[in-house]
Structures are given as C-alpha cells and as structure tokens.
Amino acid sequence: MANYSTNEFKGGLKIMIDGEPCTILENEMVKPGKGQAFNRVKIRKLISGKVLEKTFKSGDSVEGADVMETDLAYLYTDGEFWHFMNNDTFEQIAADEKALGDNVKWLVENDVCTITLWNGNPIAVTPPNFVELEITDTDPGLKGDTAGTGGKPATLTTGAVVRVPLFVQIGEVIKVDTRTGEYVSRVK
Amino acid sequence: MNEVKWAPSAQIETLKQRAAVLASIRSFFAERDVYEVETPSLSQASVTDVHLATFSTQFVGPSYAQGLPLYLQTSPEFAMKRLLAAGSGAIYQISKAFRNEESGRHHNPEFTMLEWYRPGFDEHLLMDEIDALMQCILSCDKAQRISYQAAFQQYLSIDPLTIELESLKAVCAEYGYKDIADEETTIDPLLQLLFCMEIEPQIGQDIPCFVYHFPASQAALAKLNEQDKRVAGRFELYYKGMELANGFNELTDAEEQSKRFDEDNLQRQQMNLPTVDKDMRFLAALDQGLPNCAGVALGIDRLVMLATDKREIKEVIAFDIERA
Numbered sequence: 464m465a466n467y468s469t470n471e472f473k474g475g476l477k478i479m480i481d482g483e484p485c486t487i488l489e490n491e492m493v494k495p496g497k498g499q500a501f502n503r504v505k506i507r508k509l510i511s512g513k514v515l516e517k518t519f520k521s522g523d524s525v526e527g528a529d530v531m532e533t534d535l536a537y538l539y540t541d542g543e544f545w546h547f548m549n550n551d552t553f554e555q556i557a558a559d560e561k562a563l564g565d566n567v568k569w570l571v572e573n574d575v576c577t578i579t580l581w582n583g584n585p586i587a588v589t590p591p592n593f594v595e596l597e598i599t600d601t602d603p604g605l606k607g608d609t610a611g612t613g614g615k616p617a618t619l620t621t622g623a624v625v626r627v628p629l630f631v632q633i634g635e636v637i638k639v640d641t642r643t644g645e646y647v648s649r650v651k
Numbered sequence: 652m653n654e655v656k657w658a659p660s661a662q663i664e665t666l667k668q669r670a671a672v673l674a675s676i677r678s679f680f681a682e683r684d685v686y687e688v689e690t691p692s693l694s695q696a697s698v699t700d701v702h703l704a705t706f707s708t709q710f711v712g713p714s715y716a717q718g719l720p721l722y723l724q725t726s727p728e729f730a731m732k733r734l735l736a737a738g739s740g741a742i743y744q745i746s747k748a749f750r751n752e753e754s755g756r757h758h759n760p761e762f763t764m765l766e767w768y769r770p771g772f773d774e775h776l777l778m779d780e781i782d783a784l785m786q787c788i789l790s791c792d793k794a795q796r797i798s799y800q801a802a803f804q805q806y807l808s809i810d811p812l813t814i815e816l817e818s819l820k821a822v823c824a825e826y827g828y829k830d831i832a833d834e835e836t837t838i839d840p841l842l843q844l845l846f847c848m849e850i851e852p853q854i855g856q857d858i859p860c861f862v863y864h865f866p867a868s869q870a871a872l873a874k875l876n877e878q879d880k881r882v883a884g885r886f887e888l889y890y891k892g893m894e895l896a897n898g899f900n901e902l903t904d905a906e907e908q909s910k911r912f913d914e915d916n917l918q919r920q921q922m923n924l925p926t927v928d929k930d931m932r933f934l935a936a937l938d939q940g941l942p943n944c945a946g947v948a949l950g951i952d953r954l955v956m957l958a959t960d961k962r963e964i965k966e967v968i969a970f971d972i973e974r975a
Contacts, residue, residue: 470752491755492753492754492755492756492758493755493847493848494702494753494755494758494847495843495846495847495887495894496887496894496897496950497700497871497897498702498839498840498843498847499702499839499840499844500702500753501831501844501847501848503848516827517827518828518831518844518848519831520831520834520840520844521752
C-alpha cells in the first residue's frame with residue numbers, strides 16, 4: 464500500500480495504526496503561530512471498533528490500509544461461516560464469527576450487507592439500517608395499551624431481543640433500526 | 652452550475668459584526684495616537700523561520716524582463732520594523748498575511764492580522780494594552796498571566812527550562828505521544844507538542860491568558876531576558892482554546908538577529924528544507940537602529956470568531972480557501 468502524508472488525511476481515509484487497519488473520522492491541524500505543526504486525528508480501529516485519538520507531526524507519513532467495502536447479499540450460515548454473495552457477479556465470500564460480532568443477530572436472508580475487506584478478507588459486516596424480522600416470543604397477556612408506556616421484550620427469529628409496544632404479538636413482523644437496536648414499526 | 656460553491660462561507664450578519672470589530676480596533680488606536688500604516692504584501696525577501704512556509708510568485712515587467720522573485724508576507728513584521736527604524740513612532744497595521752501549508756478549523760492560508768509596535772514599551776506594558784483591547788472588543792474580564800515555566804509546572808509537573816531530552820520523551824510517551832517522541836532529537840518540538848495538546852486546552856478558558864517568558868530556544872525575534880537568559884521577552888495570548896496573539900520585547904541587535912537567521916537556515920538544512928536568503932533590508936534597518944520597543948501580531952479572524960461565537964474560521968471570513 465501507498466503511504467499517506469498528513470496533508471492527505473481526511474475523513475474516510477484508511478490507514479494502519481499499531482498493525483490494525485483504521486479509518487479516519489476527523490482530522491484537525493494544530494499549529495502554533497511559531498512552532499511545529501501537528502495533526503490530531505480521531506480514528507476508528509476497524510477490527511476492534513475502538514475509537515481513539517492519535518497525534519502526528521505534520522509532514523510525517525503513515526502506511527495506508529488496503530481496505531475496501533463491498534455490498535453483498537446474505538445467503539446462509541453453516542454454523543462456522545456466514546456466506547455472502549455479490550448479486551451481479553455471483554462471487555461468494557465467507558465471513559467468520561469475529562467479523563460478524565454482534566451484528567449476527569440482524570442477518571436476514573437476501574438482505575444486502577456492507578462487508579469490509581482488509582487485504583481481501585472480511586473484517587466487519589454492517590447490516591442494512593433497517594431489517595424486518597418475525598417475533599417468535601413475547602408476553603401475549605398484555606393487551607389494550609396502544610400508546611406503549613415502556614413496552615415489553617420480544618425475541619426475534621434471529622435471537623435478537625427488542626423492546627416492542629404492548630400490542631405487538633407473536634408471529635408479527637416488525638421493522639428494527641439495526642444502528643440502535645430499537646423497534647420502528649409493525650410490518651403489515 | 653448549481654454545484655458551484657459561489658456563496659460566502661460567512662453569514663452576512665457575521666460580516667457586519669466583523670466590520671464593527673475592525674471599526675472598534677481603529678478607534679482604539681486613534682484614541683491612543685497609534686497611527687495606521689500599510690506595507691507591501693509582496694516582498695523581495697522572505698522569512699527563515701523553519702515552521703513557516705511562504706507563497707512565492709514573480710513580477711515581470713519594466714526593469715524585470717527576466718522576472719523578480721517575490722514572496723507573499725507571512726507577517727508585516729520586517730517592513731514595520733524598517734518604518735520604526737526610520738522614526739515612525741507607534742504604528743499599527745491591519746493586513747493580510749499568507750502562510751502556505753496551513754488550513755483547518757483555526758487556520759486559513761490567507762488571513763487577517765493586526766500588528767502593532769510601541770516604542771518605549773516592554774512586553775509587560777504591551778500586554779496591558781492588549782488586555783485593554785480585548786476587554787474593549789470582547790467585553791471580557793482582565794487577562795491572567797502565567798510564565799511558560801509556571802504553566803508547565805502547574806499542568807504537567809515538569810520544568811521546561813531544565814528538563815533533559817530523555818525525561819521529556821518519557822513524559823510525552825505518558826501522554827500518548829511515544830511515536831512522535833521516539834523520532835525527536837531536540838527539546839523544542841516536544842515542548843510545543845505538550846503545550847499545544849495538554850496545556851493550551853486548560854488555560855484561558857474563562858478569561859484570556861497571557862503566557863510569557865518563552866524559552867530562549869523559542870525566542871524567535873524577541874530579546875533575551877536580562878535577569879534570566881534562559882527565557883526571552885516573548886509572550887502569547889490564549890482565550891477559549893485559541894492562540895490569539897504572539898508578541899515580543901523586540902530584538903534590536905542586528906548582529907544577534909543575523910545570527911538567529913543563520914541558525915534557522917542551519918536547522919532548515921538538517922530538516923531537508925530549502926534555505927532562505929536573509930532579509931538584508933531588515934538587517935540594515937536594525938543596524939541603523941531600531942528603537943527599544945515591543946510589538947505584537949494578533950489574529951483578527953480568531954478575534955472575530957470569539958466576538959461572534961463561531962467555531963470555525965471560515966464562518967468569519969467572506970470566502971475561505973475552498974471558495975476563494
């Protein structure tokens with residue numbers, strides 16, 4: 464990979480920090496009127512997901528990370544790997560548990576997810592912002608409260624647990640925001 | 652055509668407030684018998700400061716068919732000191748300054764600077780006057796003053812005037828700057844790093860704060876302190892996370908000034924930067940005799956940011972570099 468100088472830093476640039484691929488979230492130049500300039504950057508480590516600040520001397524360069532994102536449809540899991548396919552080329556990629564992390568609970572067959580590849584290997588899977596999943600279990604006894612004062616927990620087909628309004632019942636399909644894990648609406 | 656960013660980066664209302672700040676500055680100096688001057692933006696000489704990058708161009712025309720190299724001024728300092736040497740008395744200037752490689756939330760490569768000189772003042776008297784100007788423009792309280800040494804002792808528990816390079820590197824590593832510290836061979840960039848990142852965010856938050864007696868190694872164009880040669884008559888002003896001004900009890904010794912330019916150029920060579928010819932007109936003026944004086948440069952854009960409560964420099968200038 465190419466090296467990037469601090470002048471090339473901008474949001475979204477992928478660089479290597481401590482042997483891990485990272486994406487730059489924010490970049491700020493800090494320079495005294497008289498004296499050395501620095502770049503203070505906020506980065507997200509792409510494997511651990513950790514966000515941290517790092518300071519560089521302006522003019523220094525950093526190794527770029529060979530990171531790309533690709534949109535692939537989720538096919539199935541064999542228990543060890545989760546398989547995704549490019550709907551245009553039919554090329555398939557298998558991601559492991561580590562790449563999936565918590566997002567495994569939002570995988571819906573045929574939904575298009577964003578797969579982050581580092582040196583060609585999947586390191587992260589981002590589900591669509593909204594997914595639709597069926598409720599397999601929730602307390603059926605509570606009815607009548609349509610406003611939803613605090614709701615109740617509901618288990619979805621993937622095992623995810625979401626708080627839903629009291630009127631929502633087993634067997635119904637709901638729309639969930641995967642970024643917050645919050646119930647959005649019923650799907651009719 | 653809709654994609655073209657033609658509109659100003661500042662709101663019209665902000666530009667009106669900016670005009671009011673400029674008018675207040677001019678009346679402040681009129682009341683004090685300091686008069687306004689203008690010096691060239693384009694100069695045949697540039698600065699040796701290793702941390703300043705200049706823009707250059709050339710004049711082609713009568714007498715200069717082959718082209719005359721010219722530099723956009725990083726500050727009007729040298730020209731104003733030539734006026735002082737010629738007997739101008741107290742003067743100020745509101746001018747554009749140009750610095751390459753600088754752009755960001757607090758930087759635009761072309762910016763507006765207020766620079767003024769007070770014959771007969773030392774740095775403390777000048778700080779008093781800056782304080783008065785700040786209170787006049789920002790309606791803030793009287794500024795606090797702390798020495799560079801005391802600031803490091805108070806916030807980082809180290810003495811910047813005596814610390815050895817290795818101990819300083821260890822302190823930098825403690826604050827998460829190991830990668831930078833490992834590469835450094837001199838004290839000053841590391842002191843500047845700790846100052847910018849760890850001290851600056853803590854000072855001048857509620858009231859403006861002057862930091863004075865910068866180390867002799869960062870004297871720039873200031874006289875060394877007569878009582879303690881480890882420090883210089885250089886100060887800076889900070890308020891709400893921004894460096895607003897840099898001032899000096901001005902160095903008047905031409906020989907010493909020339910030596911500092913040579914040292915800059917030596918450092919430039921070590922850093923693989925091009926060397927810069929010394930400004931001989933400026934040195935000749937010092938040789939002729941610069942009166943004892945103090946001078947300061949204050950960033951007007953940043954001052955307007957504070958006066959109008961804006962977060963980014965582009966919000967107080969009509970067209971930032973992206974729209975210029």
